[in-house]
Amino acid sequence: MNITFSMTKYVILSTIAIVLYASCNNGKQQQHNTDGLDSAALAAISLSSYQTNVATLASDEFLGRKPFTKGDTLAVNFIADKFQSLGLAPGNGSSYFQEVPMVEITSKPVDPTLTFEGKNSSITVQYLDDYVIGTRRQEENIVVEATDLVFVGFGIVAPEYNWNDYEGIDVKGKTVVAMVSDPGRYDATLFKADTMTYYGRWTYKFEEAGRQGAAGILLIHDTGAASYGWDVVRTGWSGPQLDLVTDDKGTTSPAFEGWISAETAQKLFQISGVASNIMEAAKQPKFKAVPLEVSTKVALHNTFRHASSNNVIAKIEGTVRPDETIIYTAHWDHLGVGEAIAGDSIYNGAIDNAAGVAALFELAKAFRAAQVKPERTIVFMALTAEEEGLLGSAFYTNNPLYPLNKTVANLNMDAFSALGETKDVSIVGIGQTDIEDYVERSAAKFGRSVRGEKNPSSGGFYRSDHFNFVKKGIPGLFMGSGSELLSTDTTQINTRQQALEGRYHTVHDEVDEHWDFEGILADIRLFFDIGYTMSLETTFPQFKAKSEFRDLGEKRLAK
Numbered sequence: 001m002n003i004t005f006s007m008t009k010y011v012i013l014s015t016i017a018i019v020l021y022a023s024c025n026n027g028k029q030q031q032h033n034t035d036g037l038d039s040a041a042l043a044a045i046s047l048s049s050y051q052t053n054v055a056t057l058a059s060d061e062f063l064g065r066k067p068f069t070k071g072d073t074l075a076v077n078f079i080a081d082k083f084q085s086l087g088l089a090p091g092n093g094s095s096y097f098q099e100v101p102m103v104e105i106t107s108k109p110v111d112p113t114l115t116f117e118g119k120n121s122s123i124t125v126q127y128l129d130d131y132v133i134g135t136r137r138q139e140e141n142i143v144v145e146a147t148d149l150v151f152v153g154f155g156i157v158a159p160e161y162n163w164n165d166y167e168g169i170d171v172k173g174k175t176v177v178a179m180v181s182d183p184g185r186y187d188a189t190l191f192k193a194d195t196m197t198y199y200g201r202w203t204y205k206f207e208e209a210g211r212q213g214a215a216g217i218l219l220i221h222d223t224g225a226a227s228y229g230w231d232v233v234r235t236g237w238s239g240p241q242l243d244l245v246t247d248d249k250g251t252t253s254p255a256f257e258g259w260i261s262a263e264t265a266q267k268l269f270q271i272s273g274v275a276s277n278i279m280e281a282a283k284q285p286k287f288k289a290v291p292l293e294v295s296t297k298v299a300l301h302n303t304f305r306h307a308s309s310n311n312v313i314a315k316i317e318g319t320v321r322p323d324e325t326i327i328y329t330a331h332w333d334h335l336g337v338g339e340a341i342a343g344d345s346i347y348n349g350a351i352d353n354a355a356g357v358a359a360l361f362e363l364a365k366a367f368r369a370a371q372v373k374p375e376r377t378i379v380f381m382a383l384t385a386e387e388e389g390l391l392g393s394a395f396y397t398n399n400p401l402y403p404l405n406k407t408v409a410n411l412n413m414d415a416f417s418a419l420g421e422t423k424d425v426s427i428v429g430i431g432q433t434d435i436e437d438y439v440e441r442s443a444a445k446f447g448r449s450v451r452g453e454k455n456p457s458s459g460g461f462y463r464s465d466h467f468n469f470v471k472k473g474i475p476g477l478f479m480g481s482g483s484e485l486l487s488t489d490t491t492q493i494n495t496r497q498q499a500l501e502g503r504y505h506t507v508h509d510e511v512d513e514h515w516d517f518e519g520i521l522a523d524i525r526l527f528f529d530i531g532y533t534m535s536l537e538t539t540f541p542q543f544k545a546k547s548e549f550r551d552l553g554e555k556r557l558a559k
């Protein structure tokens with residue numbers, strides 16, 4: 001019902017746009033409208049081609065676009081062909097592809113039970129029910145004999161917040177036990193209050209444990225602080241894990257990494273002779289890490305499979321400063337084929353993230369149609385293996401095709417909203433970069449306002465591909481639709497909501513006739529104007545003063 005409605009509305013709107021464009025272009029060298037928008041470029045963004053491309057990428061034929069499958073081959077070829085037919089130049093020399101070599105590690109404990117030996121008593125816990133474990137080390141057998149446990153609180157070293165959980169303690173060869181999240185979650189005067197910093201992410205905690213030379217790390221699960229339940233940890237860790245092939249073969253990571261349930265942690269503290277409120281104490285500044293007087297022994301057996309996937313990359317060369325790049329990204333991969341639910345086993349990934357990839361095509365059309373061509377190079381990048389831990393973007397930023405110190409910004413699109421047009425637009429991790437100032441200005445041109453994400457404590461800023469650019473000091477933008485819907489038709493809104501709810505990472509993320517794509521198109525226009533504005537300027541956006549990446553950003557530009 002509302003598809004027909006939107007299509008009609010679209011035809012009327014686009015007809016008006018074309019008429020407007022034609023009349024103001026009449027006889028004069030038109031550049032911008034008075035509102036500063038390039039109408040020719042915006043008119044090139046089309047609902048019908050967008051919908052068709054989303055539907056194709058999310059069709060069953062593409063088998064959920066999992067890396068190393070037939071769906072991978074189909075998807076990357078489709079994207080490369082599309083880039084070519086849109087008149088984009090190959091982004092990697094004469095090729096549209098950047099090969100990403102990966103290793104699939106299947107890691108299993110030799111014994112499914114894990115025993116913690118205390119001074120007077122011991123506890124034994126069960127694999128998957130009470131703990132999960134794995135490794136990044138590319139070795140067939142990993143044996144860690146009698147490693148002592150140390151409770152390191154949040155496991156954070158953050159000089160700018162005057163916080164060091166590893167101060168005065170040597171954890172080399174030991175196993176650290178750490179809490180999820182960061183101190184700001186519990187005390188609004190610490191860190192960034194309830195907006196999670198990178199120090200709160202589990203990936204950071206594993207990295208820090210590696211830097212400290214720990215033999216192992218076990219994170220204490222907490223549904224509230226982690227923002228997902230034990231079942232998510234359990235399923236996420238029970239199968240094979242993909243990783244990039246690195247020169248060090250994972251040796252800079254701890255020998256093992258894992259999680260223990262909250263109940264297991266309680267039992268562990270009981271046999272370790274520490275105060276029962278130790279986790280509360282660890283939330284206070286100046287907490288000191290505590291040896292637990294408990295040891296454990298870990299043995300893992302690993303099998304490996306090597307395979308490659310591809311990032312697909314194209315560009316429009318800048319007319320004045322071609323060495324400076326603005327990089328649009330959207331991951332093309334999704335979860336593939338899984339357990340059948342009511343006869344459906346294909347994880348189509350329509351919103352996540354066929355919607356983002358198809359947006360790259362519309363953006364390309366807009367840049368090609370712009371009256372004044374971009375002065376900086378615009379790069380369009382469809383990334384692989386985001387769902388496996390942001391691997392395609394990690395590979396790109398470790399093996400960049402365009403110098404990192406000349407990369408102006410990364411604008412990342414991952415999961416748009418099909419609820420319809422909104423008055424506002426949402427920036428994930430607001431307060432991080434100057435790109436937000438561009439968003440403000442562009443949004444105003446479209447009569448839209450800017451706000452932060454709904455749930456800043458979930459650390460969304462660290463959970464999509466722009467974050468690998470950020471880790472190299474490149475400002476990244478992760479922006480999504482807002483929540484103030486323009487439509488006041490509650491029946492219609494309810495129908496759309498029902499057609500979207502609970503579909504994230506399920507077989508039901510497939511194109512639904514009740515979805516409305518107008519809001520996505522509005523967001524694509526905004527994404528265009530932000531990058532286009534930047535492409536005509538000479539300045540480099542920076543990280544904001546309070547960002548934990550500020551120094552990194554400055555160092556990058558100094559190179």
Ligand SMILES: [Zn+2]
Pocket residue numbers: 331352353386414415
């Ligand atoms: Zn995604």
